Amino acid sequence: MLDTDIQRRRTGHAGTVSCLAIALLALCALLPGVVLGHVEVGISGDGGFVSGLLHPVTGLDHVVAMVAVGLWGAILGAPAIWILPIAFPLIMTVGAVLGILDFPLPAIGIGIAASAIFLGGMVAANARPPLAIAFLAIAFFAIYHGHPHGAALPDFGVPLLYAAGFVVATGLLHVGGIAFGLLYRWPAGKTAVRTMGVGIAAVGGYFLLLAIGRGL
Amino acid sequence: MAGHAVFLLMVGAAAFSTPAYAHGNADTLHQISDGVVLFFTALEFLLPVLIVALLAQPNELRLAIIQVAALGIGLLTAVVGLQIPGDPSALGLYARGYLIVLGLLVLTNLRIPTGVVLVVVLVTGMLTGLEAGEAVNDDPAAGSALIVGFLSSAICFYFSATLVASRYTEGWQRIAMRVVASWIVAIAVLDIAFMSVRSG
Numbered sequence: 001m002l003d004t005d006i007q008r009r010r011t012g013h014a015g016t017v018s019c020l021a022i023a024l025l026a027l028c029a030l031l032p033g034v035v036l037g038h039v040e041v042g043i044s045g046d047g048g049f050v051s052g053l054l055h056p057v058t059g060l061d062h063v064v065a066m067v068a069v070g071l072w073g074a075i076l077g078a079p080a081i082w083i084l085p086i087a088f089p090l091i092m093t094v095g096a097v098l099g100i101l102d103f104p105l106p107a108i109g110i111g112i113a114a115s116a117i118f119l120g121g122m123v124a125a126n127a128r129p130p131l132a133i134a135f136l137a138i139a140f141f142a143i144y145h146g147h148p149h150g151a152a153l154p155d156f157g158v159p160l161l162y163a164a165g166f167v168v169a170t171g172l173l174h175v176g177g178i179a180f181g182l183l184y185r186w187p188a189g190k191t192a193v194r195t196m197g198v199g200i201a202a203v204g205g206y207f208l209l210l211a212i213g214r215g216l
Numbered sequence: 217m218a219g220h221a222v223f224l225l226m227v228g229a230a231a232f233s234t235p236a237y238a239h240g241n242a243d244t245l246h247q248i249s250d251g252v253v254l255f256f257t258a259l260e261f262l263l264p265v266l267i268v269a270l271l272a273q274p275n276e277l278r279l280a281i282i283q284v285a286a287l288g289i290g291l292l293t294a295v296v297g298l299q300i301p302g303d304p305s306a307l308g309l310y311a312r313g314y315l316i317v318l319g320l321l322v323l324t325n326l327r328i329p330t331g332v333v334l335v336v337v338l339v340t341g342m343l344t345g346l347e348a349g350e351a352v353n354d355d356p357a358a359g360s361a362l363i364v365g366f367l368s369s370a371i372c373f374y375f376s377a378t379l380v381a382s383r384y385t386e387g388w389q390r391i392a393m394r395v396v397a398s399w400i401v402a403i404a405v406l407d408i409a410f411m412s413v414r415s416g
Binding site: 092101 | 391394395403
């Protein structure tokens with residue numbers, strides 16, 4: 001009886017996956033030729049999707065902080081594991097809007113580096129503050145991470161595609177952090193995750209020194 | 217069942233092009249292709265589809281039907297020259313505003329009266345259609361074949377996306393949908409800011 005039930009579930013799951021795979025493949029077959037063949041502006045690195053996609057991943061200080069958000073969410077567990085990665089891009093958007101509007105934000109370089117130190121430190125120390133505290137910390141640093149993205153909007157290209165690339169890249173970095181953070185449930189994984197936290201904090205320290213040296 | 221429907225829709229989408237190619241001349245073919253391209257290469261058309269698909273409850277196609285109908289009406293309204301009152305350039309702002317509303321509905325998972333949801337979806341579909349109509353009007357040589365290409369690809373994508381998304385009922389799958397909805401909200405907010413700055 002149990003075997004039959006498990007078999008039924010497996011079959012259902014396989015069916016779902018195969019249907020999804022078919023739909024995705026069909027879409028993939030439709031899209032590339034269409035997109036590459038007809039769109040001259042907006043897809044490649046001209047202020048469009050790829051520009052937005054590359055912007056968050058070309059700065060190591062941004063990358064490590066965003067990965068750290070995912071790692072910390074994974075350590076904190078539900079509901080933080082999904083609330084923090086939702087909150088960060090949304091609040092980062094607020095920071096980006098401030099950047100677009102040329103709203104001045106003090107010591108941006110220091111703020112971003114400090115975020116990597118703080119978040120890496122939280123991961124390394126296995127810190128589990130209340131969700132509200134974690135949320136406030138994330139929100140504060142997200143403003144700093146969003147501001148340069150908005151301020152760096154190219155004068156050309158397609159803003160909607162740039163925004164999509166920027167948000168998707170940020171979200172995927174969080175997802176990457178969460179995926180790695182899920183190793184935390186195993187002893188060796190816990191060591192790896194906490195070591196990664198130390199590394200992130202170290203990278204943040206390096207960028208903090210750079211920022212102080214530049215007077216940012 | 218839904219998976220089979222998705223598969224059949226995809227086959228239908230592939231098959232659709234064959235009779236069109238067989239009976240139309242080269243210009244018609246290009247216009248149909250341009251209509252398909254217009255839909256699939258513009259996030260302002262794809263994102264409303266995706267967000268309504270995420271909003272749809274399991275086995276519910278009502279929202280997709282309403283949105284497709286509203287999109288068609290909005291598109292034809294724009295093509296015949298009717299515009300929304302006020303500044304025409306504000307159309308994108310309105311459309312993105314409704315995208316944010318829909319995104320927040322998915323994100324917060326609030327229990328909103330069905331009638332309100334239907335009205336929001338209807339207005340979003342109309343605004344998307346009006347935007348599409350403006351894009352069609354930008355190409356004076358575009359004929360009805362372009363509209364056919366646009367609407368057919370829109371219909372296929374609307375129903376496929378809704379059917380696929382409405383199958384995801386597990387807890388973590390609904391959370392993933394809310395994450396995607398938050399991304400769409402963020403994209404729409406950024407686009408509104410970009411548009412506001414560019415329009416001075």
